[in-house]
Amino acid sequence: MHKLRLTNKGAFPFTTAPALLVKSDRVLAQGMMTYTAVGADMDLEMTTAVDVQVARSERETRRTPNAATWQGSSFARTDLEGKLTLTNYRREAVTVKVTRFVLGAADFADNGAKVEMVNQFEDSSASAHPHWWGWYSWPAWWGHFNGVGRITWEAKLEPGKSAELNYTWHYFWQ
Numbered sequence: 001m002h003k004l005r006l007t008n009k010g011a012f013p014f015t016t017a018p019a020l021l022v023k024s025d026r027v028l029a030q031g032m033m034t035y036t037a038v039g040a041d042m043d044l045e046m047t048t049a050v051d052v053q054v055a056r057s058e059r060e061t062r063r064t065p066n067a068a069t070w071q072g073s074s075f076a077r078t079d080l081e082g083k084l085t086l087t088n089y090r091r092e093a094v095t096v097k098v099t100r101f102v103l104g105a106a107d108f109a110d111n112g113a114k115v116e117m118v119n120q121f122e123d124s125s126a127s128a129h130p131h132w133w134g135w136y137s138w139p140a141w142w143g144h145f146n147g148v149g150r151i152t153w154e155a156k157l158e159p160g161k162s163a164e165l166n167y168t169w170h171y172f173w174q
Contacts, residue, residue, distance in 0.1 A: 002029075003043040008036045019044055051089045052096060052157065058082040061168075068172055070141060075172040078104075084165040098153045104171025106149025111165055118148040127149035145172035 004021065008014050011021045015038040021028040021044075029046035036042040060080050067077035082102075088094055151167050 002046040061093040102169040109167040113153045
């Protein structure tokens with residue numbers, strides 16, 4: 001997604017309202033601006049970034065039976081690794097921010113990524129749970145062993161070049 005980062009340097013907050021982006025008397029995009037306090041930043045979504053393509057591949061690397069025990073039940077651990085490949089098809093360099101959520105615990109990510117666990121009850125990230133999360137009645141042990149991991153990268157992609165972002169995570173299952 002192409003986004004325009006705005007910093008409110010004015011004396012009053014930005015309010016929630018439709019926004020129209022214009023350059024040299026030409027309409028570039030329209031979006032919805034959200035409330036932004038004085039001194040704060042906000043990202044205004046402009047359009048889908050069709051000129052920066054992403055490919056994702058993931059695979060299971062190990063399965064460990066009886067890796068943990070809780071309340072008399074045994075749980076297996078599944079380890080996985082993933083790779084995001086970003087390709088910049090633009091004629092100029094772009095700076096990208098990539099966020100990947102994983103179910104379980106995020107263990108590692110390369111290229112200076114920030115790896116953290118999400119507070120499942122209070123995090124406001126729209127992607128903290130996948131859209132299908134509520135379709136299943138998750139057992140009590142799921143929350144005891146697993147959570148939602150968030151991995152965030154910021155990278156500069158040169159024109160016509162690709163970058164690989166690698167990560168690992170694990171989860172427990174009964």
